[in-house]
Amino acid sequence: MESGKWATYNANSIRARLPLMVEWLKRERPRGVFVQETKVQDKDFPSAAFEEIGYRSVFRGQKAYNGVAILSEEPLTDVSFDGPGKDMTDARFISARAGDLRLINVYVPQGFSPGTEKFQYKLGWMRALLSFLKNHCMPDEFLLVGGDFNVALEPMDVYDPEGLRGQVGFHPEEQAIMKQILEWGLVDILRMHHPGERDLYTFWDYRIPNGFKRRMGWRIDYLLATRPVFEKTTGCWIDDKSRTLAQPSDHAFLIAAML
């Protein structure tokens, strides 16, 4: 496996975030990045801006909502959009291969609120992802699964576990499926490198005034690896420096380093 860093980032519009992302890529030089919420149709995807700084891109978008992309220094092959939600129209899944690494990038539905149709859609989508892993992937292959899962796993993964318990993004039904996904054969890379550590958040709601400064965050973005890939990781961290710049996303960059 090539050494370097892999990252995941919910851009909340890749066009609005393009200057920030280009600067970040030039500074960090990751091997590749999983991007969610690109919010751009394929014909308008800013491929040229990434090519100029040495990144290839594969993507699938739609008008106004959703959209996923993988950026990579190496050629991306075996690009596929046939994952969970194959029968759904949302652009939430993209997989590809970079060298000997198989990549799966997901944007799990946000879910709105428990007891709603959207929440059931989220649970169904997550169950379909679990089935996809069981039917099409192997726990012993070189597989990296990343993205915005819109679920915080443990009390330490949210700023107010008592107050948020049972709410969307911190609900036992979501957490149960998330745990099944891990039990299938994926390791939560950040948590394994930082057991028990608090204040490891990747998302801060825009609607909470000064939520970032007040550390009112959630850890809902993940880099998950099969055991053989995890064994190659040397560290994992959250880069929220972009939050201090103009036009930050509501998410941070999550990065894993590999031998």
Place this chain on the structure above:
DNA sequence: ATGGTGGACAATCCA
């Protein structure tokens, strides 16, 4: 504080 912010897109929907 029953709001708040931000993005897309063109009146609201989504997060």
